Amino acid sequence: MSQAIIRELENHTVERRRNSKTLEALSLALEWHPGHLTALLHGKKPLRPGETGDQAMDTVLSRLEAIQDRLADISDRLDGLTIDVVSLVSRNDHRDEG
Structure with a gap:
């Protein structure tokens, strides 16, 4: 263009x-x-990215996106907890050796 x-x-x-x-x-x-x-x-209200123009469908898609975001947050927190647990186990193993 x-x-x-x-x-x-x-x-x-x-x-x-x-x-x-x-x-x-x-x-x-x-x-x-x-x-x-x-x-x-054509003088109409434009849709936002991801919208279909079907109100019910757009509501479902919006809720699914919110769930996906929340699951990603939970997954990140679980990864952090895993790292913390591994670190604690590693420290305890070093103490037991000493």
């Missing part, structure tokens, strides 16, 4: 029909939902 096209979109200097693939590529490059710019073009 050329800088000229991006300038046209930013400044709305040229009135023309935009290819949906161009708008999708630019939306993705900006880390937006693929349909972000197309939604704006």
